[in-house]
Amino acid sequence: MSLDLEPPTRQPLELLSTRDRTLAVPDKSNRLATTKSGGKMVAQYWENIFTAKERGKHVVWYNGTALNPIFQAAGLEWCHGEAFSARLAAMHLEGPAQAAGEEYGYIGELCSYARTHLGCAVMTQKGITEKQSGIVGMVDQDELAAKLPSPDFFVNAYAGCSTGQQWDAMTYRVFGKEFPIFNVSLPMIWGNKPDAGYLRGKEWETTPKYVEEQLKKLIEFIEYQTKKPFDWDALSENMYYIKRASELRLEAMALCAAAPTPATYWDWVASIAPINFLPANQMLVDYFQAVKDEIQQRIIDNVSAVANERYRVYFDGIMNWNKLGWLTRKFAEFDVAVVAGRYTHDSFWQEPDLIDVDNPLLGMAQHYLICPINHGLKIMEELLIKRCDEYGIDGIAFHSTRTCRAMTNPQHILAKTAERDRGIKSFFFEGDVADASFYKDDQLESGLVAMLETIDMQRARALV
Ligand code: SF4
Numbered sequence: 001m002s003l004d005l006e007p008p009t010r011q012p013l014e015l016l017s018t019r020d021r022t023l024a025v026p027d028k029s030n031r032l033a034t035t036k037s038g039g040k041m042v043a044q045y046w047e048n049i050f051t052a053k054e055r056g057k058h059v060v061w062y063n064g065t066a067l068n069p070i071f072q073a074a075g076l077e078w079c080h081g082e083a084f085s086a087r088l089a090a091m092h093l094e095g096p097a098q099a100a101g102e103e104y105g106y107i108g109e110l111c112s113y114a115r116t117h118l119g120c121a122v123m124t125q126k127g128i129t130e131k132q133s134g135i136v137g138m139v140d141q142d143e144l145a146a147k148l149p150s151p152d153f154f155v156n157a158y159a160g161c162s163t164g165q166q167w168d169a170m171t172y173r174v175f176g177k178e179f180p181i182f183n184v185s186l187p188m189i190w191g192n193k194p195d196a197g198y199l200r201g202k203e204w205e206t207t208p209k210y211v212e213e214q215l216k217k218l219i220e221f222i223e224y225q226t227k228k229p230f231d232w233d234a235l236s237e238n239m240y241y242i243k244r245a246s247e248l249r250l251e252a253m254a255l256c257a258a259a260p261t262p263a264t265y266w267d268w269v270a271s272i273a274p275i276n277f278l279p280a281n282q283m284l285v286d287y288f289q290a291v292k293d294e295i296q297q298r299i300i301d302n303v304s305a306v307a308n309e310r311y312r313v314y315f316d317g318i319m320n321w322n323k324l325g326w327l328t329r330k331f332a333e334f335d336v337a338v339v340a341g342r343y344t345h346d347s348f349w350q351e352p353d354l355i356d357v358d359n360p361l362l363g364m365a366q367h368y369l370i371c372p373i374n375h376g377l378k379i380m381e382e383l384l385i386k387r388c389d390e391y392g393i394d395g396i397a398f399h400s401t402r403t404c405r406a407m408t409n410p411q412h413i414l415a416k417t418a419e420r421d422r423g424i425k426s427f428f429f430e431g432d433v434a435d436a437s438f439y440k441d442d443q444l445e446s447g448l449v450a451m452l453e454t455i456d457m458q459r460a461r462a463l464v
Contacts, residue, residue, distance in 0.1 A: 085113040237280075
């Protein structure tokens with residue numbers, strides 16, 4: 001099978017007013033069907049978590065780094081803070097948790113993932129106090145935000161963000177310091193030495209070993225908490241499935257270099273939860289095989305993810321979960337295929353070759369350090385240019401993620417780098433991970449239209 005790598009058809013951009021476009025233009029996005037099965041797997045995962053205490057399971061709360069293969073091997077049930085906050089936001093159910101967090105004293109400028117999850121902790125703690133059951137949801141079974149099972153302990157291993165590093169410590173306080181907490185320190189990869197680069201240089205060779213030692217200590221801590229020896233064979237097995245799922249995911253992503261693209265960034269956003277925290281098993285592998293199969297079939301059938309793709313855009317910034325469907329349609333409305341992004345393409349087990357199934361801890365440590373907010377600028381620039389070249393990017397949408405400074409900090413320099421090195425234009429719009437009030441639709445539309453006009457002018461000049 002050969003890929004059509006021709007640039008998309010160049011046609012002038014027709015500008016309509018916001019109202020005309022929103023009301024008159026049909027949905028031109030064509031999302032993958034297979035991601036729906038991922039959605040079902042995620043829903044089942046959370047339903048299972050809600051009954052963890054009834055089943056006598058140990059529950060760990062954590063955020064950031066994907067430590068779940070370790071938790072799974074230890075027979076724990078794991079609750080990932082951002083994942084639950086994102087789920088609430090995607091379902092537009094984050095309000096009660098955010099109100100609870102605000103009432104407790106967390107201001108609106110705090111990361112909305114953390115704010116939502118801390119609100120869940122407040123509601124969970126309230127459930128314990130009022131019912132002494134340890135099972136949240138007794139206060140109000142209808143409130144999804146209040147259904148998390150209370151933790152038996154916390155594990156914090158957050159890369160690249162001071163909020164993330166303190167988030168579990170705050171949750172620990174909300175629970176009256178009654179449950180133990182273990183911290184794994186993930187140092188920033190500065191990447192500022194002459195030999196430094198992505199996955200290379202002395203700093204890269206030494207730092208993961210420091211993290212690997214801490215992972216060994218984490219496993220000792222878990223053994224102490226569960227009073228059970230850790231199952232190292234189970235960890236190897238879990239990492240086998242993660243590695244295979246990751247390979248399939250990357251192969252499928254690579255197919256999207258085709259123009260028009262058979263799948264978009266929004267499909268990869270829909271596939272974050274499976275790769276980031278679902279149990280490692282054959283179902284996970286089957287899911288990514290199905291995603292890849294559908295993409296391959298679309299290429300054979302000449303089916304594109306955006307009708308009349310004319311612009312290929314890269315998305316920088318964490319996902320705005322309240323607006324996933326909205327943004328999918330919005331960009332497609334302007335014939336824009338959002339093809340790749342920093343959040344989707346440079347996170348989540350994105351270097352499967354680093355995983356040694358027989359001795360997985362070092363490869364895991366390496367992945368925890370290559371979180372896209374844990375690099376210095378030099379490496380971020382390298383990765384951005386690499387992705388722009390791989391996917392034939394025309395422009396960049398910078399989601400200025402209001403309460404996530406970690407992702408937003410380098411964006412203006414990255415915009416200049418893309419323009420300087422590749423002549424790639426960009427625009428910025430405001431929004432947030434889990435707080436819809438920060439999103440400004442007019443700002444997105446005016447910025448996007450201005451960027452597309454500039455791209456049109458560049459193309460016209462190139463033809464002269
Ligand atoms: S500010 Fe950003 S990186 Fe930090 S915890 Fe929140 S979402 Fe994560």
